Amino acid sequence: MSAPLPTRPRAAATPPPGPGRSPAPVRLVAFGALLATVVAAWYIDFAPAALIDGVDEVAALLERMLPPRLDDPGRIGGLAVETLLMAVLGTVLAAIASVPLAFLAARNTTPHPAVYAAARAVITFCRAMPDLLFAVLFVRALGIGVLPGILALALHSIGMLGKLFADAIEQSDPGPREAVRSTGVGYFREMINAVLPQVVPSWIGTFVYRIDINLRMSVVLGFVGAGGIGFALQDALRGLVYPRALGIVLVILAIIGAMELLAIGVRRVLLDPSTSDPRRDRVWRIVLTALVAAVSVAALVELRISPWSLLTWVGPSFDVFARMVPPNFDALGLDLVDAALQTVAIGVVATAIGVVLSLPVGFLAARNITPHPWCYWAARAWILVVRAVPELILAVVFVAALGLGPVAGTCALALGSIGFLAKLVADAVEEIDPGPLEAVRSVGGGWWKTLFAAVVPQSIPALVGSSLYLLDVNVRTSTILGIVGAGGIGYLLFESIRTLNFDVAGAIVLVIFVVVYAIERLSGWIRSRLV
Incomplete structure (x- = not known):
């Protein structure tokens, strides 16, 4: 997944904007992201209430998991x-x-x-x-x-x-x-x-x-x-x-x-x-x-x-890969297009939820601005726990709680996104120039004033880069959630391979490559215009 290293992926390490740079491109991208999120949520029938319902259902499922045990x-x-x-x-x-x-x-x-x-x-x-x-x-x-x-x-x-x-x-x-x-x-x-x-x-x-x-x-x-x-x-x-x-x-x-x-x-x-x-x-x-x-x-x-x-x-691997050529696009028809759009929609909605929910955690997990040490350790512990559980496992849990479909996949990716992006946000905030923070504090500015006057303006380029990188990662991940029934193009892919329809699988693989590559290029183009 994922951004430079070793502290975080390359996409998150973005230089601050020039002094004369207009905020108009950022606002335009924010509006486009909001519009894309609304359209994507409509396409997969995802409602904000699904998050609340999901919390209740997942809590009930976790109760059935207690107490944990290892039989062997x-x-x-x-x-x-x-x-x-x-x-x-x-x-x-x-x-x-x-x-x-x-x-x-x-x-x-x-x-x-x-x-x-x-x-x-x-x-x-x-x-x-x-x-x-x-x-x-x-x-x-x-x-x-x-x-x-x-x-x-x-x-x-x-x-x-x-x-x-x-x-x-x-x-x-x-x-x-x-x-x-x-x-x-x-x-x-x-x-x-x-x-x-x-x-x-x-x-x-x-x-x-x-x-x-x-x-x-x-x-x-x-x-x-x-x-x-x-x-x-x-x-x-x-x-x-x-x-x-x-x-x-x-x-x-x-x-x-x-x-x-x-x-x-x-x-x-x-x-x-x-x-x-x-x-x-x-x-x-x-x-x-x-x-x-x-x-x-x-x-x-x-x-x-x-x-x-x-x-x-x-x-042996070449023999299998060779059977995927030429790809057969006719067998699935519009179902392939619908699955590809569903995959992108899952990634977009999950990224939007992840961005909104990860910012508070990321700010609390930044050592240089956290209001109290216990806030820092609690936020870092939460990030570690969430990042430690792969999205496919989260998808299994949400499918068991909410049923089959893209809503379960979206909830799983959104939860995983919180841990992933919160870490990038925290790392980016810890690397900002301390001068503006000290200036705001020297005139009696409190924590909230320091956050919005000195931290957020410096962090915006990194936040934009990290969010675009997260979108790239989430679209890649959403392509395989179908293996556990969490929506997207993955279900068609694994069914085609299970039934030995390798020419159909070849078509799906090609579509996955085009979708992922297009999202990657789009993210790169937006980053080049903003940072």
């Missing part, structure tokens, strides 16, 4: 370890593939414009296709197990790692390259000696952040037979054994919470400028590299994956 702790523990190893190994494989791809996809290091275009196309495709979609196709090609899940995580991660790795290369200082080139060394020595030392810190932050994302993703891969703890959770939910399901969810929360704390510690040790020491940083990077290598080897052994299988998957 040994098995659940093994699946939890399996999930963690899948996330690490998938990220490592993606990083290995993304390094050479990034050099080819960076304008200042690519050998030819055609190579640049091809590399960027690969990165865009991997980013646009949901990881669960890759998992479904790999399960069909390779069978049930952890290998399809690892490959799905790796391919989808290339879309993010490749892009941010390439962006870091393009932002590197050309001076060291010119100095190294003047000694007469070749292209590879120039990249290793002049470019790598500059980009490695950024790459480490991106890599750590991606492991955090992949751990959340790997939790739900078991829903399609791609390994991990998600299989046990799906089994408990299908059997209506809700106390067992809640016990598994608590295990998932503990794993993801521990990983987030570990990621925060790694970023502080390696990437905090205030504590930077070249010798210490070099030692810690070596330790981190050795640890990741050791965990990767352990993953291969524990998951019983032959290194050879990481290369031979191409043949």
